[in-house]
Amino acid sequence: MIRNGIAIDDTFAEAFGMTAARLIVTAINPRWARIAGETMTGFATSVIGCGAEAGIESALAPEATPDGRPGVSVLLFAVSGKELEKQVERRVGQCVLTCPSTACFSGMEGEKPVPLGKNLRYFGDGFQIAKRIGGRRYWRVPVMDGEFLCEEVTARTSAVGGGNFLVLARGLPQALAACEQAVLAIRRLPRVLLPFPGGIARSGSKVGSKYKALMASTNDAYCPTLRGLVHSSLSEDVGAVLEIVINGLTEADVREATRVGIESICALGAASGVLRISAGNYGGKLGQYHFHLREILADQA
Amino acid sequence: MTSLTLELTAPPMPRIDLSALTPDRLAGRSADAIRRLPLWVGNEEATLGDLFTVTAGDTDDILIRCDSDRLDGIGTGMSRGAIRVEGRAGAYLGRQQRGGTISVSGDTGPFAGSGMTGGGIEIGGNAGDFLGAAIPGERRGMRGGRIQVRGNAGDRIGDHQRRGLILIGGDAGDYCGSRLVAGTIVVLGRTGANLGFAMRRGTLLLTSQPRLPPTFNPNGTQEPGFLALLTRDLAGLGGPFGQLQARGTRVHRWLGDLGYGGQGEVLVWA
Structure with a gap:
């Protein structure tokens, strides 16, 4: 399959079930809302080392937030509910509670609760005040700039993590420019998150390693410097490969994001230096969700 | 039907x-x-x-x-549906109400909404004494839900109230929010003597300067964020309670009753 001069591999991305929560962080102005959001989603690229994969889903206008101030909506993904609870509490406690002027609200309805202000309230040392407004419970924790207003609980939902596609290009600048385009397009979509730096990962991995302690190691088949040494998936003209990893609240969200991302790269055409689009999988045995690139691209057709 | x-x-x-x-x-x-x-x-x-x-x-x-x-006792313990009263109602309207709505076009007697835990009561006229309060012998008054009074309310509004919201469009009598344990009382008119007497926690939100017992300390001018949530939540209501967003969130704040822990607050829109 060739789209606008760019080859689409007949392969699939393999994704996993995760659990996710959405928070709404508001602040005195958009700048501080973004600072709080970026801080609480820092060091959250991969559950392997960070405990959570998190990022800002979108900026919110004052009309779209519970307290009528500018805000951001933040998505957090983790492998289990328990881990998600831990990560939400730590990240909100260390990064939102501490950030000037912020307030934190649940951004999701659901049956499975995740404590938010429920435990953070104890920072108030007995001076915290609960308020039930419109069926929801909020905590007012006295802090040095006034009060930290925080909803008692948020909810979590089952989600999909690890959808991906690989961009194979003549060189690094071409791969990067194409991926940046895809990231811009995907970040316009709701309910999806690109957890890696700037939305792009360069260190795609395979399962296993020659070292016993490591669960995963570099994806040697796609490393240009190993071409000729290992069983490489790269032809002579490929100079660099970058990966876009996509987490979404539902399978359909990841599917749509994959399509939008690949379409935006294909729109650039072969002149952009992009040669092929592929995807990462583990033989289809590990993940519950498979995203076949050619099927996804046929969605629109 | x-x-x-x-x-x-x-x-x-x-x-x-x-x-x-x-x-x-x-x-x-x-x-x-x-x-x-x-x-x-x-x-x-x-x-x-x-x-x-x-x-x-x-x-x-x-x-x-x-x-x-x-x-x-109209609507005692009701959990669903609606009761409308065209005219007046006696004492204990919506006592221990758990859900549903009660509306009364005229006045009500004492102890309306006493011990209620959910649902809503709307009173078009004036409410008697002990609105949302505990009856003698009970330890807690209103524990949830919302009471709206378009007119005035009598003495001891929210006595021993534990949770829930009471909105008074007119004036409140003496001892408004006395022995309040928690919850919110909003009074858009004037308030009587000894407002918040012996309150432990909870919020009294007012539009005019009250006569406070000496056991309240001024806390200065504050802008609590929860007021934005509260007024926005009330924006769906008709009448004066739906217009509160326009007042903003800037309030003068007093803390008390200091004889009872001082965790309660009296807020007066600046």
């Missing part, structure tokens, strides 16, 4: 306990069965049909027409 309508034929001399007439307890009963329900008039047993003209209809939507303040 039309409402089940009960129209009082003649004002009774003794007080009548109407606590049996809730959507929960009338569900599935025919109009005839409802007419035969026993009611005590003083020390004599009568039937509902002796006092009321009953028009069959939806038992989840009960309309009571009466111009008497002697019908007590």
Whole structure:
């Protein structure tokens, strides 16, 4: 399959079930809302080392937030509910509670609760005040700039993590420019998150390693410097490969994001230096969700 | 489907306990069965049909027409549906109400919403004393839900209130929010003496400067964020309570009652 001069591999991305929560962080102005959001989603690229994969889903206008101030909506993904609870509490406690002027609200309805202000309230040392407004419970924790207003609980939902596609290009600048385009397009979509730096990962991995302690190691088949040494998936003209990893609240969200991302790269055409689009999988045995690139691209057709 | 309508034929001399007439307890009963329900008039047993003209209809939507303040306990313990009173209501309106809505076009007697845990009460006229308060012998008053009063309310509003929201469009009597344990009381008119006496926690939100007991300390001017949530939540209500967003969140704040921990707050819109 060739789209606008760019080859689409007949392969699939393999994704996993995760659990996710959405928070709404508001602040005195958009700048501080973004600072709080970026801080609480820092060091959250991969559950392997960070405990959570998190990022800002979108900026919110004052009309779209519970307290009528500018805000951001933040998505957090983790492998289990328990881990998600831990990560939400730590990240909100260390990064939102501490950030000037912020307030934190649940951004999701659901049956499975995740404590938010429920435990953070104890920072108030007995001076915290609960308020039930419109069926929801909020905590007012006295802090040095006034009060930290925080909803008692948020909810979590089952989600999909690890959808991906690989961009194979003549060189690094071409791969990067194409991926940046895809990231811009995907970040316009709701309910999806690109957890890696700037939305792009360069260190795609395979399962296993020659070292016993490591669960995963570099994806040697796609490393240009190993071409000729290992069983490489790269032809002579490929100079660099970058990966876009996509987490979404539902399978359909990841599917749509994959399509939008690949379409935006294909729109650039072969002149952009992009040669092929592929995807990462583990033989289809590990993940519950498979995203076949050619099927996804046929969605629109 | 039309409402089940009960129209009082003649004002009774003794007080009548109407606590049996809730959507929960009338569900599935025919109009005839409802007419035969026993009611005590003083020390004599009568039937509902002796006092009321009953028009069959939806038992989840009960309309009571009466111009008497002697019908007590309307909506006691109800958990769903609606009761509308065209006229006045007696004491203990919506006592221990758990859900559903009660609306009264006129005035109500004392202890309206006492011990309620959910649902809503709307009073078009004035409310008597002890609105949302605990009755003697009970440790807690209102524990949830929302009471709206368009007119004035009497003394001891929210006495021992534990949770929930009371909105007063007019003036409040003395000892408003006395012994308040938690919850919110909003008064748009004036307030009487000893506001917040012995309150432990909770919020009294006012539009005019109250006369506070000496056991309240000024806290200065604050902009609590929860006010934005509260006024936004109330924006759906008609009348004066729906307009509170325009007042903003800037308030003068007092803390008290310091004789009882001082965790309560009195907020007056600046």
